Amino acid sequence: RKEVEQDPGPFNVPEGATVAFNCTYSNSASQSFFWYRQDCRKEPKLLMSVYSSGNEDGRFTAQLNRASQYISLLIRDSKLSDSATYLCVVNVYNFNKFYFGSGTKLNVKP
Amino acid sequence: DTAVSQTPKYLVTQMGNDKSIKCEQNLGHDTMYWYKQDSKKFLKIMFSYNNKELIINETVPNRFSPKSPDKAHLNLHINSLELGDSAVYFCASSQEMGRGEEKLFFGSGTQLSVL
Numbered sequence: 337r338k339e340v341e342q343d344p345g346p347f348n349v350p351e352g353a354t355v356a357f358n359c360t361y362s363n364s365a366s367q368s369f370f371w372y373r374q375d376c377r378k379e380p381k382l383l384m385s386v387y388s389s390g391n392e393d394g395r396f397t398a399q400l401n402r403a404s405q406y407i408s409l410l411i412r413d414s415k416l417s418d419s420a421t422y423l424c425v426v427n428v429y430n431f432n433k434f435y436f437g438s439g440t441k442l443n444v445k446p
Numbered sequence: 447d448t449a450v451s452q453t454p455k456y457l458v459t460q461m462g463n464d465k466s467i468k469c470e471q472n473l474g475h476d477t478m479y480w481y482k483q484d485s486k487k488f489l490k491i492m493f494s495y496n497n498k499e500l501i502i503n504e505t506v507p508n509r510f511s512p513k514s515p516d517k518a519h520l521n522l523h524i525n526s527l528e529l530g531d532s533a534v535y536f537c538a539s540s541q542e543m544g545r546g547e548e549k550l551f552f553g554s555g556t557q558l559s560v561l
Contacts, residue, residue: 378554379536379553423489433494434491438488
């Protein structure tokens with residue numbers, strides 16, 4: 337079983353749409369959680385951390401449900417520039433391990 | 447002023463050759479990593495070093511040998527390259543940010559193609 341599971345997509349949405357991604361993780365010892373964005377042929381870049389209380393950064397909202405071991409990312413008012421692969425990442429702190437999901441591909445169309 | 451830099455960006459070589467990838471970070475981070483991203487885009491950790499000490503070795507063939515001369519550098523040497531080694535290799539570093547949270551910062555990747 338993979339440490340982190342995500343729907344690979346692709347999600348094809350029109351500009352202005354709201355889109356949500358979910359991911360689940362298997363290790364209950366996971367301590368910190370992130371969404372990374374990876375553009376084609378580029379390195380992953382941190383989009384936002386995810387906290388139990390939920391957090392928002394502009395059009396992006398992240399939620400964590402520890403009891404169910406899932407993480408979500410909501411993107412409102414999608415832009416063409418949001419087209420990328422979104423990677424769900426969990427960190428098992430005591431072991432310095434970051435586990436990546438396989439990524440969810442988002443295509444925002446005009 | 448690149449935070450995590452790795453060279454070369456592209457590496458094309460024949461099966462059986464030995465090659466190295468270099469990585470340096472100027473963020474002052476204590477921990478550095480090598481990740482492999484295969485053709486299915488799945489990112490998998492290979493090694494992790496903390497202050498020059500190996501702390502994670504994820505069942506990587508011993509043809510892969512990381513070396514950390516100091517905490518700002520983590521190089522990866524690969525012996526007897528095989529076709530299956532073709533992938534993008536990312537170097538990364540992290541630092542504990544407080545509240546038990548660490549964040550990863552990646553280099554721009556090395557595209558290795560073994561012919």
